[in-house]
Amino acid sequence: MAVLTDDGIVLIDALTSAADAENVLLPGLRDLGADPEKIRYIVVTHGHDDHFGGARYLADRYGARVLMSATDWDLVAGTQPADAPARDLEIADGQRLTLGGTAIQLHHTPGHTPGTVSPIIPVRRGSARHTAMLWGGTNPPTTPTAPRTYLKSIHSFLAQMRRTNADVELSTAPTTMASSVPSSSAAGPTVRPLRARTHADAAVYDGDGLHAAWTPRQPEPGVSVQSLY
Template sequence: MPLGQSVSRRALLGTAALLPLAGGTAEASAVTKRAQDYYDRATRMAGRDPVLQALVKALMPDLAMPTAKPLRPLRIFDDVAVVGTTFVQATALLTSRGIILIDALGSPDDAEKIIIPGLRAVGADPSAIKYVVLAHGHADHFGGAQLIADRYGARVMMSRADWDLVAAQRPAHAPKRDLEIADGQRLTLGGTTVTFHHTPGHTPGTVSPIFPVRWKGRRHTAMLWGGTNPPAATADKRAYLSSVLAFASAMRRAGVEVELNNHGGADHGLARIEELSAGTAGAGNPFVIGRSRTQRFMKVMEVMVRGRIVQDQERGTGAGAAVGPSGRPAPRCC
């Protein structure tokens, strides 16, 4: 897996100058606005775009994720299938040499009853899974990984920071430590090359991939944002904001025109899956939203996260974070 150009730590530090940091002019400028001003701006930017409207809603402090209900397995592109529930999904990249599975739902039972039969339902062989890529170290994304690894010999990949997070918290169904994902690393299987970008914030080691997809034979470039729900601590929200800015730049360089998420309730993804399933999407693919809209998606995310940081300041809760039994921040989903 050769290394490609990465979003470097230096680039992340450079973008940090844009953030509302204590004692600087950016801070003074930020606190002249209320959090609601940021939320209102994001809402105006979203306009009538249902994808952006869903993102604004997902990034509000009172986020309520949908109840988990069965989701019909579906190829959303010629070479991409989605399996899972209405709460969380796994994305399968179907290559000529096997499958790269991004995320593995919440338990071995999910792997047995949802992922494996779901892949078969879309004409893919689950025994062809070569890699299970975990976008971040929360249980609703890694729970089925070890069963797949044990049964099919797949390698499990996650960033070092999130392998450490999982090891410290020792959750049920945690996969055995395997391959580490480096920032900018490229994984090639068949004719598909996935480039991984570290986008910390949601967890210390969240990873967001960029990869090619095909729709009716035509090639497009997709991204999948690895962790949507902003973290509890303000410092982690600032890291999240740096990641948004850096990843938006990486997307621009790569020409990303497809937006995907591992929680389809956060980006109108569930409705778009339903459109494709019902045949009401027309000739196009609703996940191909174009370069300008993918950049607008990231801009809306940026504005919303800035609002969340200001809201922490308004409430005087900037240093707080929910703490788990290990003394580390308690895990948050999504």
């Protein structure tokens, strides 16, 4: 996913490898009319190689800064995968990453990994303004104690969704999104689940099956959030 601002691009995750970044992500940006030279930040939602795999390539080529929680930087360092990016910026819980007047909130939601991060992004579609949430780690863990952590993260992130009136749901794993991402209760804001095609051919769809091209709230005009794969 790309957040396009007047001061550059924030990528949310970077696919599985340098080859994917070069052959899928970069052409996707160009198809949107975005210049990959303007990639400024890569936010890695969690330390699995299908999310950070292209980050080192993009950082080396474009000078982008890579962000991940300290816990998942440690996770990556412990497994030492071939495509791991060099350790760079650490995400604090509740941190705001601001570029071009667009502030992305980054919340720790451990469970899928010990340091999963879930963003909240101000968006708009045409003149309608919204707030999007991206659940950073979809599949629940299988170790005995980690599911409790996962559930606690769901509750804490739901509180952030209610606080920000989030009304757009996104997921890092669109094929399982409908069954796994948190949704607001009747007491909170109504959040309509979005649908997507397969992970290899994903585009964001609204509840009526219409393509949704969401654009961040600040600044106006010309900032957008797009799914690239």
